[in-house]
Amino acid sequence: MADLHAVIWSHSVNGPIKMGNLIATGSETRFSYTDEFLSQNQVCGLSLLTSPALYGNNPVIHRATEILPLHPRLMALIPGRASNNIQRRAYAEILSQHTPPPAPGFSTEWELLMLTGHNGIGHIDIFRDDLEAERWYTQKHEDVSAIGKRSVFWNFVKQDIEVSLSDSDVDIVSLIGPTPSVGGMIPKMLVAIPDTKKWNGAIAEPGTRVIQKQKYVDVILKIEYPEYAGLVALETLALDTHKKLGFETPRHWSTHIDGMNLIAIERFDRTAEGCPIPMESFFSVMASGATDIQSATGTEMERIGSMLDTLPRIANINAKQAQLEVYKRFITAIFTGNGDLHLENLAFLGGNTDTHISPVYDPSPMRAWPRHNLLSAIPFVIEDNLHSSLIKLGESFALSNSDASDIIQLIKQQTADFTASIAELSNIPETTSSHLINVIEDVRNKIT
Numbered sequence: 001m002a003d004l005h006a007v008i009w010s011h012s013v014n015g016p017i018k019m020g021n022l023i024a025t026g027s028e029t030r031f032s033y034t035d036e037f038l039s040q041n042q043v044c045g046l047s048l049l050t051s052p053a054l055y056g057n058n059p060v061i062h063r064a065t066e067i068l069p070l071h072p073r074l075m076a077l078i079p080g081r082a083s084n085n086i087q088r089r090a091y092a093e094i095l096s097q098h099t100p101p102p103a104p105g106f107s108t109e110w111e112l113l114m115l116t117g118h119n120g121i122g123h124i125d126i127f128r129d130d131l132e133a134e135r136w137y138t139q140k141h142e143d144v145s146a147i148g149k150r151s152v153f154w155n156f157v158k159q160d161i162e163v164s165l166s167d168s169d170v171d172i173v174s175l176i177g178p179t180p181s182v183g184g185m186i187p188k189m190l191v192a193i194p195d196t197k198k199w200n201g202a203i204a205e206p207g208t209r210v211i212q213k214q215k216y217v218d219v220i221l222k223i224e225y226p227e228y229a230g231l232v233a234l235e236t237l238a239l240d241t242h243k244k245l246g247f248e249t250p251r252h253w254s255t256h257i258d259g260m261n262l263i264a265i266e267r268f269d270r271t272a273e274g275c276p277i278p279m280e281s282f283f284s285v286m287a288s289g290a291t292d293i294q295s296a297t298g299t300e301m302e303r304i305g306s307m308l309d310t311l312p313r314i315a316n317i318n319a320k321q322a323q324l325e326v327y328k329r330f331i332t333a334i335f336t337g338n339g340d341l342h343l344e345n346l347a348f349l350g351g352n353t354d355t356h357i358s359p360v361y362d363p364s365p366m367r368a369w370p371r372h373n374l375l376s377a378i379p380f381v382i383e384d385n386l387h388s389s390l391i392k393l394g395e396s397f398a399l400s401n402s403d404a405s406d407i408i409q410l411i412k413q414q415t416a417d418f419t420a421s422i423a424e425l426s427n428i429p430e431t432t433s434s435h436l437i438n439v440i441e442d443v444r445n446k447i448t
Helices: 036-037 086-096 105-118 128-137 152-158 169-178 233-243 283-290 302-313 321-334 386-397 401-414 418-422 431-447
Strands: 002-013 015-024 028-033 061-064 125-127 186-196 214-223 252-257 259-265 278-279 347-349
Touching: 002 105, 002 128, 015 036, 015 128, 028 036, 105 125, 125 128, 169 418, 214 233, 233 259, 233 302, 233 418, 278 283, 283 302, 283 347, 302 321, 302 386, 321 401, 321 431, 347 431, 386 401, 386 431, 418 431
Parallel strands: none
Antiparallel strands: 002 015, 002 125, 015 028, 028 061, 186 214, 214 259, 252 259, 278 347
């Protein structure tokens, strides 16, 4: 295949700046920082492990694999391959109308990246060329209006993208992209909603700050599909539980629209003024530094602790504090039935200069559904019994056995009423809640 070219920009408090140039050959991608970017001492580059301070004028080279044809940080800008990913299905239909349409595989992934690779999670924006980037940053969002709960958009969502995109549906395409969100089993979109105590279902394109004097806030919008009935209620409970335990959690709103349950979770990768804050998943960081990590579950918990211990070599992070935070989140996941705490559900915020663990996100107790009934998506060594193994795991996170034991007992005590709270939820099938309660009680009985 012929070499493909793109440019990467970023938007800081000083305005947009070109970060570098990207070349994809099919067998590798090569990224090089611009002299302008380097001269301004920009410290937040492509990713934590490929900062300007480390690479300077040397190219960042990623050897393509079938799963990761592009650098992991860039792969996060492409809508996930899950069948219920709204963005991917909408933009795949647009690409199918091209003459000729892109070939399946890398060509399709590249074209999706060109369509959706800007204004997503974090501070990386990718474009075909500099002219496209300049047009994007200078465009004016005039006469922005909200999309009401009886709009074509919600009908579009309700029909599960079964309608065909046409010229009359431009508002839908504009709203859902280009704003790539994290992948996963639950459909997600990045939008803005009114910054009020209760949410009436009105939404607007991401980045909207005010509509008719009403302030708006950027959120990740999740849609509860029938096969995950009860998800919104369970995620709301999980977020509230994490907040009660002292974890930093984002604000969230839930509502019911035309038979659909939805939850909107405030984004924390934007300042109050809308300026992007660097954010990168644990998967992107670890896969950037280790070629054997190809998926969000392709490592061990012990290795995560070791990664955090070495990260201060290239980032300004308090390793001990980060290790404690991640260990406590993992133990909380064990006690709340969240077997889905994987590398995409943990992230760093702040770039290389102020690196810290992001607030909690995606803490849903996914063990409520038998297809996701894993103790932990990321494996860890279990010997003798679960309790002693969790204590032993603490050593990888720089914790003594006594400290790890104290943390386990404290979180067990703090989550003692979690199953009772599940039983009180009305918006969840009884078989689902009963299954989850039994799963959690079984774990609690094994940790004495």
